Amino acid sequence: MTVVLVALALYAACAEQELPRCDQVPLRPALDLLSDDGLRRVRPAGVGGRLRVTDVHRLATASPETFERWRRAAHRVLDANLDDRDAMVLSDRNRHLPTLPDDWTWYAEQP
Amino acid sequence: MVVGGEIVVAKYGDLIDDVLEEPLYCPRCGRTTGLTLVARGREAHLECAEGHEWTDPEVAACGVRQLLHLGAQGAEGRFPGAAVKIDMLPRITEDRTLYPPPPDAPERQLRWEGRVVTTTGIAPLTDCLHWARRLCVWETSTSGCTRLRAATPSTRT
Structure with a gap:
């Protein structure tokens, strides 16, 4: 769920600013969205991609303690990637991050 | 070790x-x-x-x-x-069916999603999920904090 919450934070920060490209999203606002449980209710609208049924169920039914654990882990991931640079944009991280196959075997084939 | x-x-x-x-x-x-x-x-x-x-x-x-x-x-x-x-994050073996889009999504959010798809050719959440996995894979091996959490049975990554 850590990955899902990080993704929702990036998505919501991008949507708030209506950015045309997700790799231009600054990490600081995404990190701020992880300070409460608001992301529990964020869902893509239609053409914006889909969450798995299992993840939607977990987001809707997890106890506050469980959600809090996911939220903290996601916060830690974004905080580490922010690297104390408040102006950090997602694409700035590209050269630090490992290259992973874009095959969705870990999540689900997106339509 | x-x-x-x-x-x-x-x-x-x-x-x-x-x-x-x-x-x-x-x-x-x-x-x-x-x-x-x-x-x-x-x-x-x-x-x-x-x-x-x-x-x-x-x-x-x-x-x-x-x-x-x-x-x-x-x-x-x-x-x-x-x-x-x-990639140290575990693969998850569970039902991977996707949740259908809500019928009452805000018009403004829909229009923004459409613009992203037109500009980049990829759905924003799909793109964010891929970025999120890379950010997590990096953090897991670099600082090791999330790995400890991922190892507890009740937490999925």
Whole structure:
């Protein structure tokens, strides 16, 4: 769920600013969205991609303690990637991050 | 973790202006085998059998964790150095059916999603999920905090 919450934070920060490209999203606002449980209710609208049924169920039914654990882990991931640079944009991280196959075997084939 | 053989790393040699493969050795006794790699948070150091401790720029905590991960999987990997090369997040075997889009999504959010798809050719959440996995894979081996959480049975990554 850590990955899902990080993704929702990036998505919501991008949507708030209506950015045309997700790799231009600054990490600081995404990190701020992880300070409460608001992301529990964020869902893509239609053409914006889909969450798995299992993840939607977990987001809707997890106890506050469980959600809090996911939220903290996601916060830690974004905080580490922010690297104390408040102006950090997602694409700035590209050269630090490992290259992973874009095959969705870990999540689900997106339509 | 204790490493059986030599730990070979790639080092830049300024005399020959090229990258050389050489084993790490203890600066005090010259041992190249029986070394112990220690990772704590973002820091890592080496120890030899005599108890000498030292650090090397090629030995970072993320390399130690990745080597440990490879060992746990039974793979004979070479030391990954200071870069994150191995995906340590577990694959999840569960139903991967996608949730249908809500019928009452806000018009404004829909229009923004449409613009992103037109500009980049990829759905924003799909793109964000891929970025999120890369951010998590990096953090997991670099600082090791999330790995501890991921290991508890009730938490999925």
